[in-house]
Amino acid sequence: MNMRRRALLAQMNAVDVVGLQVDFENNTFRRLAGARGRSPGADFDCFAPFGGRRRCCVADDGTVNAFYGQAGYAEDGAAGQVMVYQPKFYYRTEPLVLSANPSGTGSLLKKVNYYISPTPKPGFRLHPAFFGRNGEPIDYLLCSAYEAAYYDASLGRCFSDGTDTGSRIDFEKDRLCSLPDKKPIAGVTKNLTRSNAEALANARGRGWHIETVKSCAANQMLMAVEFGTMDLQSALGEGIVSVNDQMGVNCAALTGSTAAAGNASGVAAETVLDRNGVQQVSSAKGHTAVAYRGQENPWGNLWKHIAGINLYYPAASAPGQVYIVDDYAFAEEKKTENYHSAGFVLPTDNGAIRSFGYGGPEYDWLLLPGSTDADSAGPVGDNVSLTQSTAGYKVIQYGGRWDYAANAGPFCGNYQRATNYCSRAFGCRLIFVP
Numbered sequence: 001m002n003m004r005r006r007a008l009l010a011q012m013n014a015v016d017v018v019g020l021q022v023d024f025e026n027n028t029f030r031r032l033a034g035a036r037g038r039s040p041g042a043d044f045d046c047f048a049p050f051g052g053r054r055r056c057c058v059a060d061d062g063t064v065n066a067f068y069g070q071a072g073y074a075e076d077g078a079a080g081q082v083m084v085y086q087p088k089f090y091y092r093t094e095p096l097v098l099s100a101n102p103s104g105t106g107s108l109l110k111k112v113n114y115y116i117s118p119t120p121k122p123g124f125r126l127h128p129a130f131f132g133r134n135g136e137p138i139d140y141l142l143c144s145a146y147e148a149a150y151y152d153a154s155l156g157r158c159f160s161d162g163t164d165t166g167s168r169i170d171f172e173k174d175r176l177c178s179l180p181d182k183k184p185i186a187g188v189t190k191n192l193t194r195s196n197a198e199a200l201a202n203a204r205g206r207g208w209h210i211e212t213v214k215s216c217a218a219n220q221m222l223m224a225v226e227f228g229t230m231d232l233q234s235a236l237g238e239g240i241v242s243v244n245d246q247m248g249v250n251c252a253a254l255t256g257s258t259a260a261a262g263n264a265s266g267v268a269a270e271t272v273l274d275r276n277g278v279q280q281v282s283s284a285k286g287h288t289a290v291a292y293r294g295q296e297n298p299w300g301n302l303w304k305h306i307a308g309i310n311l312y313y314p315a316a317s318a319p320g321q322v323y324i325v326d327d328y329a330f331a332e333e334k335k336t337e338n339y340h341s342a343g344f345v346l347p348t349d350n351g352a353i354r355s356f357g358y359g360g361p362e363y364d365w366l367l368l369p370g371s372t373d374a375d376s377a378g379p380v381g382d383n384v385s386l387t388q389s390t391a392g393y394k395v396i397q398y399g400g401r402w403d404y405a406a407n408a409g410p411f412c413g414n415y416q417r418a419t420n421y422c423s424r425a426f427g428c429r430l431i432f433v434p
Helices: 003-012 194-202 213-227
Strands: 018-023 028-033 054-058 064-067 081-087 090-100 107-117 140-144 149-152 157-159 175-177 208-210 271-275 278-282 290-292 303-313 321-325 339-345 351-358 369-373 383-385 392-398 413-418 430-432
Touching (some): 028 107, 081 430, 107 369, 140 213, 175 194, 194 208, 194 303, 208 303, 213 290, 339 351
Parallel strands (some): 383 413
Antiparallel strands (some): 018 028, 018 107, 054 081, 081 140, 107 351, 149 157, 149 175, 321 339, 351 369, 392 413
């Protein structure tokens, strides 16, 4: 073994590095480095990217007014939006087995190691979620604790979706909010396309956006490494995924049932379901919210719009091409200039994720499907919807909705909708970039 390889292995086994090996072909996971022998929760609190993750109240200018447990912390909106402070981390993706992508461009990851470190090390890079508005490294990111509800600036209050009778949306003044006890906004009464959701986020002030593919990928990697699997529904909890649907209605549950959990991960004891204004408190399996270290419903309840990624289908039957933006200058139908190819294409068939796509080291943080299968018992367990009936640009939603059952999860994705599409099941969440 040469000296460079020995040095790299020493870095991988440093006391503050944690990792996960994913073997897609054999459906197995193996904890690596400092994650060996550890269990989710308190065992990971000593690692800053995990233990340093905390709920907080954030003013519109980005000031953190109080952390969970401190004086002044309140979730009634008086101290600001309820967010989750995520410390920066460095990562390394080490492909072990690659195969040709049958859809064309790029490769399929068949076996891979993922590593996370709170400090820079040879072979590690700062995760792209931790670059700021001008491309500078930042020390933290603020992610919403709750799915976004709707704040009417003219009336001066935050509404549960569908209760804002007489309110007319103003995409320059009205805003998204992250607060408990609200039914999150979707596209039943509001034209909540992805671009309109971003406009409502921007209206809160400079640095506010909807969740991006980079922030989402950071959360996915953290969850997978901590729980030692990508089947997070089995490891953490099902989430709000088994609520009976009612056509034409946003059937999402109210936010806030994990408020008492604070910074911890877990499943709410009960959640308030809401269908067309009829509320029901339920503790049934598939009816209760999950939280990952302060962030409620990272999957289930509502699909969430994801910014910073565009899909382009040259023909209805062609595989989707993936384009990632460099910065926060988002555009709905663009694949040039500040948008760049991820180096691989998506599969064409709906189904469970069987492997991730891989286009090279530049975008090796992306955790997007490379191949699918009808068998949901694979290594990830989450389903993706990919089949296209039209060519053109498409947007992405993550997580699944209230009745998606075992198909839901943090890697579950909808890759089918045009850029001007909105739905009763499509919501969003906020982030703040310092």
